[in-house]
Amino acid sequence: MTETFVPPTRFAVPGRIAVAGQAAAAWQTATVAEIRRETPRAATFRLAVPAWAGHLPGQHLQLRLTAADGYTAQRHYSIASAPDASGHIEVTLDHVEGGEVSGWFHTAARPGDRVEVRGPVSGFFAWPGDRPALLIGAGSGVVPLMSMVRHHRRRRLTVPLRLLVSARSPRELIYAQEFGAETTPVFTRSAPPGTPVGRLAAAHLAPLTAEPPADGWEAYVCGSNAFAEHASRLLVAAGQPVDRIRIERFG
Amino acid sequence: MNVTRGFTGRPSMDGPGLPPGQYDAGDAWPVLSAEVTPGIAPADWTFRVDGLVAEPGTWDWEQVGRLPQSEYAGDIHCVTGWSRFGTRFSGVSLDVFLDAVRPDAAATHAVAYAHTGYTANLPLADLTGGRAWIALAHDGEPLPAEHGGPARLLVPHLYFWKSAKWIAGLRILDHDEPGFWEQNGYHARGNPWQEQRYSGD
Known part of the structure; x- marks a missing residue:
């Protein structure tokens, strides 16, 4: 038998790029x-x-x-x-x-x-800057997503990119001074006056998933397992296809 | 040797049961799946073995439950660096399934695939001889969904990404075919004792 094996279900999350093994x-x-x-x-x-x-x-x-x-x-x-x-x-x-x-x-x-x-x-969580990116991170899970935000800015990319980032409080928000209009912070314990306190919720995603870009979003989720489970369930409930959700969990 | 100034580490963690470059995760069992955790009811779960075999077979949850059960008690090792000592899984040895389907003499490898579409490639020799299982329970409890429940592949002598969660089947092949992480730069076999993390290791 020499044909290439194709999984009977849709491949959940194809890698985004070819990876050079020797460099790694x-x-x-x-x-x-x-x-x-x-x-x-x-x-x-x-x-x-x-x-x-x-x-x-x-x-x-x-x-x-x-x-x-x-x-x-x-x-x-x-x-x-x-x-x-x-x-x-x-x-x-x-x-x-x-x-x-x-x-x-x-x-x-x-x-x-x-x-x-x-x-x-690993090429799995890579974002080459080609497709609209919906980034959701918590705590230091924002780190790989920040590389994407910085890349987007530096290259003056016009492809849509949005970041939802969860932190306990403003002083625990990594890169707080660098965020711009692309970012919505979510504070779970304490927030500046006028900003609600609470967990990432469907309402945070709704404006983004209700009117997705023409080609749809590539979603990238990074954080603890508990956060990743929560955020990915919200994405699925909002209609994001499971094979366009990439998850990187701490551990 | 490239000594890091001021670093002493925790040599006590460098025990004999720890493969090179690993650390003891203690009681933690991190979840690192790359995809959305699927909710698969046991009644909807099936396991199939086909490809280069005399008689392809499909088993459902009840049928697997009636097969001879066996246990693995020992350690597991994740390529990200953690190892977990003294784990206890129970399930059905892959030998039971492979004896039923009878792989051809030309068969050398398998692709394990999950109900999510995740794949991992393995030499057939790593799946036989009482070293691989379809695991249904951990510590006497049903396997939690985030750890691959209702059933996952268990190949504890290789890095744990080979132990595909939500296992759906094995395709028996006469060649090696990179799976999900292997296409993303990870090692084709993944032996922790030889620290085969990435292709080229």
């Missing part, structure tokens, strides 16, 4: 160039990676720390910066309770320190 396999040295505090829990780390192969918004990388005794710890992190030719990339990390990698970044890292990265990894 090689570890490279990344030097901490700058550290910017975003919120009490999150900071952005700008890394110099001179031979970075480039990425698309939404892709992630693998990051590795090595102790003097040879012990290593590695984690996957979304790339926050838009693709550019600067030889730098940015990641924004929450300080995870007891997290050995995020803990090192938040308590020990300073400019000049060297870590290792490889990637970019």
